[in-house]
Amino acid sequence: MGRAALLRYVPGAVVALFFAALPLLATGSDARYVLKVFTFVGVNALVVLGLALLFGYAGQVSLGHAAFFGLGAYTSAYLTTRLELPWIIGLLAAVLVTAIGGMLLALPSLRLKGHYLAMATLGFGEIMHVAFVEASGITGGPDGFSRIPLAALGGFVFESPQAKYWLVWGAVAVGFIIAGNIVSGRPGRSMLALHGSEQGAVASGVDITGLKVRVFTASAVYAGVAGCLYAHVVGFISPSSFTLHNSVIFVAMAVLGGGRSLAGPVAAALILTLAGFADAVFPGLSRETLAVIQDWQADLYGLIIISVMLLAPAGFAGLYRAGLRSVGVKL
């Protein structure tokens, strides 16, 4: 294993090891809380993985991905709760529905660029939010959708915090591997070419129309699966979790993570999500300090985003690569 390969895969292995060990480490009365928080981290990480493909690699912006997150959640919730279908059907339906939604959202990207594309996707997200609020027959409207059953696969019900944790982080692992394969191969290069210079890509024979549709669909499916998992982990969903604010935070995580990277955006999802649950990271916190942290949480959130964007121009991935370069390794 060459030094470069060693340096490329060791950190990934360390992080994977940590996430594998967490359920064993978190014992005692804190277990359920810490695991639930890290399960939410996993849900966000899955959405941000999709956005890393769409944004970090293909350079296409979307301010509407919370709509896919919601679409996946409501599709699976409706099928498993109202129609009492097995969970796997709910998951597959979530994938199908968000795939179609992704293709739909790809259309504007064929003609629009930059801020105009951002506005088109923002419009899509807002229209979907109105649908979630108004289609109360299906979504339960603003009061939300409750009593969503636990995920179950072949008789095994994901009920314990550990099971929910493994379900979500298993999905993140699978998602990471699939995304890793996509970006390391031909499609990854096509996406980077599209991001680098659309005209250069076209002149090299890259079918950018087909590429945009595929990458929008893939990133939508990632958000859809994450939405499905979120619904069955939390058991209750309402339109207030699928708003423009959520979409903007997902994009902030992807940008903070840095381009041309999957691990960077996942790390950003971890850090920004945990910024809201300080005592899951420092369990020993006293109630007073926690109250202060919670009161200043939104400020902290804004400060983290600004400082990382100033300190690390190319996000965490840029920092990581800079670190490697200073240690004399080309990545």
Added chain:
Amino acid sequence: MGTAELLQFAIAGLKNGSIYALVALGFTIVYASTGVINFAQGEFVMLGGMLSWWSYSMFDVPLVVAGLMGVALTAVVGIVFELVAIRPRKDGNPLALIIITVGGSLLLSSLARHAFGPLEKSLPAFTPGPSFRVLGAAIDRQTLWIFALTAIAVVLLSLLYTRTRVGKAMRACSIDRSAARLVGVDPRSMVTLSFALAAALGALAGLATTPLTQTAFNIGPSFGIKGFAAAILGGLGNPFAAVIGGLTLGLLESMSIAFISSTFKDAISLLVLLLVLFVRPQGMFGRAVREKV
């Protein structure tokens, strides 16, 4: 649907439209000098109302003085924000700057909650008194103030851009930063000036609407979305387009309420916006920026 009703819908549309136009102007100015959509523009609107309320209740000054103080203070906040968070980004990469303004939006709204508390604040109307009757439709005085302020802002802005050296320098920066630098214009101060202007315009919108709809620490995003949509609808880059975009969006909303349903007014106006973008990807009046090969 008599003429009085139709006129009433038009007035309602133009009233909202003028507010959206003022906010859209703020987006366009920052976009023109930095190529960035400023996600904290909504917070400047909130601060306009909030700081005016603070000045009005802290110092025993007439409303107009408090309003001017509010707008001036917000402009200062805009300048400080640009100097602290935007200028350090040497490469001026628009994407990173956009995300920085997202951070700024969270920070400013949260700081406002700490400073002014979570409850909404109100201001008296500029000129109290009954509303006027025009052909059976009612138009209240504050709305007239909103129309007036919007018109004044547009005139002043176009004068600034066309008649003054500073304005020409700002336009030069928006067209080509390096070329502007060659002729001795310092793009960095132009960017700071554009943030100050955008903050002041946003504050003006906030000041004008607070007597009508009050202000609270978390109303920024709702102004931001409408302003952004209006700026895009009109076409990014020139103030005139932003105003037309804002007025059109306002009229679209009121006509949707009148003829279709109030529940879906936002969805309908966004759908129309998407159609416009499909037909004209650069907005109604935006320049078709085709990457020349």
Added chain:
Amino acid sequence: MRRRFVALGVAVLLCAVAVLPGCTTDGEPGVDAGDAEPIRIGAVLSVTGPYAGLGVPERNAIELEVARINDAGGINGRPLEVLYEDDATDEAAAQAAAVKLIDRDGVVAIIGATGTGQSMAMRGDVERAGVAQVSMAGGNVITGEFSEWVFQTPWPNRVVVPFILSYLQEQGMTRVALISDSGGYGKDGVQITKEEAAGFGVEIVAEETYQRDDKDMTAQLTIIRGAAPDAIMLWGAGSEAPTVLKNAKDLGIEAPIIGAPGNARLELIEGAGDAAEGFTFAAGHILLPESYGVGTEAYEVATDFVDRYTEAYGVGPDIFAGHAYDALHIVVEALKRLPAEGFDAADVRDEIEATNGFIGVGGTFTYSADDHNGLSESDLTLYRVVDGVWVLAEEAE
């Protein structure tokens, strides 16, 4: 090069912080120094985020009352300890807070949350662990979708709507228009109104909605004016209500506007100014304790609370502070009826359900196996804004 290294150092530090394994301390939660072991209950509130305007008065009320209870010797000799959690108006955070309070802090009951969605998000864990939840949110679904572990203190729309419709019937205002916000509170009120209206001989002649943060409702009100209603029912809890009143006044709409408890806020009068003149709304007796009848016990409870709250915070308590007061005291009364030691969360639930005729600030609560809301129309009264102050409606006539 050096700057990059500093940047790398910071990033590594950030990652290390995040990756720090959750090495949890197994020790018991910190035991209070006081002699008797405190009774711990949880409070999940939205102190930050969009609902901060409701969460802050709720926390103020709870802090005020806990201090009073502990100064008077606590509950059966044990001090009462309330563990506050801020859900920042986020449903996932509310669920995480519930899990922390139940599993880590071992609370025997939970007060919260401020919002309907946040309250519903806690239901799974509250039912799993068997800990009673007393919600301060107004959503009909909280007790509409019944759960033996979940109680509610605000007046539910299904009690408020008939109360208002009967008033309209008495006044002979049978042609009524509806204007509501698109949130849960608004849609809920409109739905029940449409179901109940016929029963009171009331006909719905127009129905319009507005979005949160909308700046102008003249278009909707113009359509309503066209329908020439006898009265307009306004259903919304947010800061848009004053705008509706002002727009209606500008349009020269004469029909009286009737509001729901969500509008019982000083900010409404401040925001609407003289347009609030004549605005009628239903709410609990807390706004004017004399509405109980001077000298009654309910009057004593309400005025005592209003005086102490005003003295402590400089402003009178709003209905949200009232809901929090009731939620806390319902739990405290239940704890008083239990022995000092040896009870568990299930016992607390049973005692809460046994609440009978508890005189709170929102009204007189009587829970039962199938009614976890405990309020009735008698707990409501009609107010009207006269000269910038709310007064009892029948006195104003």
Added chain:
Amino acid sequence: MSGTLAVRGVTKRFGGLVAVDDVSFDVHEGEIKAVIGPNGAGKTTLFNVLTGFDTPDAGSATYAGQELLGSRPDRVVRRGVARTFQNTRLFEEMTAHENVMVGTHARTSSGFTSAALRLPRAFREERLASEEADRLLRLVGLAERRDTPAADMPHGLRRLLEIARALATSPKLLLLDEPAAGLNATETAGLADVLYRIRDHGVTIVVVEHDMGLVMQVSDEIVVLDRGAKIAEGPPRLIQKDPAVIKAYLGEEDLDD
């Protein structure tokens, strides 16, 4: 049909301005044809129309029996007609090797699913593409810069890299837009060798160029455009002395207008 490019009556207007005015010419297989003319003569516009980056107002251009005009640029590439740009359109963050490998995407097809599941087909294509890219880098003399990001490469080498990337699409016809712009003498000489090597591999070349030395040296035939119209066509020797060409370049002696 032999690999001839037949351009017939191609016209392109931008509003009132006629950028390309009824231009016709042929390019025979294996030939190096130059297209010259003063600035603004419509050379780049002609290239854009031929390669689908712009839509023509009139005329046709057939290559190997297929009409080129009106189809999407990436489809034109798949028909074996590749191009480079006046100012290079490289993928700045990718290495030279990766840039050239993108060129092979015109000929490979493994998509998201085969890559996601790491199907053997995807692996095989990747290996072949990588070898092809290295071969082309050697052809243009950039082998030792294989892992340098495009952004870090000097101007002259960037032009060669773009030619290599265009070759990676396995074209039979290559349109070069001012490849020698900004090159010094030695680099231009090197470029001439590269052009010969490409032609020897059976690729027909059309080059737009201002460097008359290079044009005269490498081209078999020359087309001269002025204000959108073709004013001359023929071997270099004739074009050098053609009065119309001289007038177009040096303007009138007696300054009548």
